[in-house]
Amino acid sequence: MLKDWIIYWFVSLRKTLRRLWVYASFAVDTFLLRRDRPYLFILVINDKCNLDCFYCTSKNTGQYDLDYAAVWSSLADAYSRGHRALVITGGEPMLWQSEGAAIGDVIAYARELGFLDIAVFTNGTFPLESDGITFIVTIDGTRATHNSIRAGTYDTILGHVRAANTRVVASITLSKANAQELDPAIKEIVATRAFTGITFNLLTHNPDIVARYGISGEERLRILDRIWRLKRQGYPIILSRAAYLALRANNWKRPVKQIELFAGKRLFTCCRDVGNPEICRDCGYSSCVEISKALEGKPSAIFELMKAK
Secondary structure (H helix, E strand, C coil), rough: CCCHHHHHHHHHHHHHHHHHHHHHHHHHHHHHHCCCCCCCCEEEEECCCCCCCCEEEEEEEECCCCCCHHHHHHHHHHHHCCCCCEEEEECCCHCCCEEEEEEEHHHHHHHHHHHCCCEEEEEECCCCCCCCCCCEEEECCCHHHHHHHHCCCHHHHHHHHHHHEEEEEEEEECCCCHHHHHHHHHHHHCCCCCCCCEEEEEECCHHHHHHHHCCCHHHHHHHHHHHHHHHHCCECCCCCCCHHHHHHHHHCCCCCCCCCHHHHHHEEECCCCCCCCHHHCCCCCCCHHHHHHHHEECCCEHHHHHHCC
16 A cells, blocks of 8 residues: 555656646746647547537537547647647547547557647546546536526536546536526526536527527627626636736737647637637637737736636
């Protein structure tokens, strides 16, 4: 037992020191040398999905389904460019398979390459079986509202989250369908004691989709103020003061050059809508805002990102 504990402690210490070294070198490049060094790589591994959420128009087309060779080469190329953080998304990434490989094999290969922080964005309807990563699981409101949007999956998801042996963060996509019950939704998520944090996005899409389903204008400001109030009350929402103010003023710098996204065998800076000014102008991806403000050296954003690791 003592020997096992010593080995575990040594391996953990080694990983921590390596992570600190990478963060320190990234800080030197970013803040002192003013280099736009890549850090976060987002891999859209497929668009196959087992759900049919009303606001999603990019599912089950097949145009974003990557094969084994494309996944392996994109990860190796991203690491060689300097990326050390990875988010795998879809579609539903847990459905991905190619040449006998599945999502667990992708995670193992990313670790082998040297990625330090790995997250999988999932709808949570499949078991969350990988260790040592972060699962970001969509919970679109209270149990009743989530079930109306996501095909009655709330209890299944919660069972998988509770069985997970790793960090799980809840993510809410805020739209007209759930924004009015933000407070009870946050309180209900916290009451499950299953999630380590809560992040959110304001529905970001083509203007016609946002007009029909999304939140804009004064309503957007009111929602952001409510989120910040809940954060100040102690709810574990991943949002810094710097990011909150930037979202509210909509004045944060974009695209974020340190983020790259690979989708459909194309590489984008920041996200795949980078060439669409109407979408980019009203972006509601809070994590991108958080990263943008951290790269400006805002202490609250840096602290929020470090705390979220």
